[in-house]
Amino acid sequence: MMNRRGFIKKTVASLVALSGWSVLQHAALAANLVATDSKESPILDTLEGKKPLIKQTFRPPNYETPINYFDTAFTPTDAFFVRYHHAQIPEIDVKDWRLHIGGDALSKPLEFTLEQLRHEFETVEIAALCLCAGNRRSLFQPPVAGVQWGSGAMGNARWRGVRLRDVLARANIDKTALEVRFDGADSGILRTTPDFIKSLPLAKALDENTLIAFEMNGEPLPHWHGFPVRLIVAGWVATYWIKHLNAINVLSKPANNFWMQTAYRLPKDKFNAEQCDSQVSEITVPITDIVVNSLITNLTDGQLITALKPVELKGLAWDAGDGITGVEISTDAGNSWQSAALMQNHGRFSWRHWRYSFTPKAAGEYAVMARASSHSGMTQPLVAVANPSGYHHNAVQKITIKVV
């Protein structure tokens, strides 16, 4: 078997020779290098300080939340999913930690301690869904490479911190600024593993809902979620939500690294997404905002139900922050649809619970489906849009219940 280093070298070299779809497929394989353990059946395992979660890989730690934790508005921190690309994750001592702000498009490099961040800027809190781009990847047919997530690579939390734009305002950003690049303290075991670095277009970095967060659900950010601070990019997939953040660079040129230019990309024009103009290639674009989606949380495929008794369906719906307009339910395989009741709205970046009651009139199999729509005019498709890395799985879910 080829070792990882050999595989990386070969992958990068052969990228040059490839074109079109196959470049993306290759990128997906290469991205998967850092998490190659495959999963046969769910294994519950406990990371320090956590409830038992569904283990995908141990090194790096990739643990998914069992959906029975999705009943509450905010996902308990000790049951929140954990996702890392690198196995080297330092325990940060806040005395030694600094947030460095630099880059070629900034005239005043700065650094901050955690105390300074906490006290020198206005503090804000946002309820926001942290959603892995590869959530539900395991549902793609044909299968795609990458961590084989089920539906639990997401969680909703209250994030408290300071606005990135308030912090950057101290550093005199030049007119040439194009992107803002973020790096965290974790790294690969091998020096050849590309460091996990992401960048945002300047406008998104300066959005009032992009935060440097130091609290999650009212507590200091725990280790597994990025102590002492992480980026929150409300409405965008969590690949940009850099944990253990320690360096922010304002750049006049597009960030040129594996995690922006090779991994986390989608075929062009397949999704109606926010743009990241400085990172567009001929055939692909970086993934950006969350697509409209929903999940049934209290029934599973094959579940037995008693006839003539009301069944209450419960679930979640979410989108990039335009807001959910409605969730429709079908209990007859999509022939007819009825509206579910939307529960409390915790803010436009939060997920939203819904409920729907129905009484099966006769014994038999019922194909139950849920379909969310958002204020952007988007609705979940019946079939997920195929893409080589298996991102944005938002096909309408269909589960069969057996009424006896």
Ligand SMILES: Nc1nc2c(c(=O)[nH]1)N[C@H]1C(S)=C(S)[C@@H](COP(=O)(O)O)O[C@H]1N2
């Ligand atoms: N430093 C660092 N930050 C990171 C990552 C990482 O590998 N390293 N992974 C990103 C991805 S892809 C996801 S889905 C989220 C997961 O956040 P969580 O582990 O707090 O649930 O963290 C993001 N931030």
Ligand SMILES: [Mo]
């Ligand atoms: Mo992710």
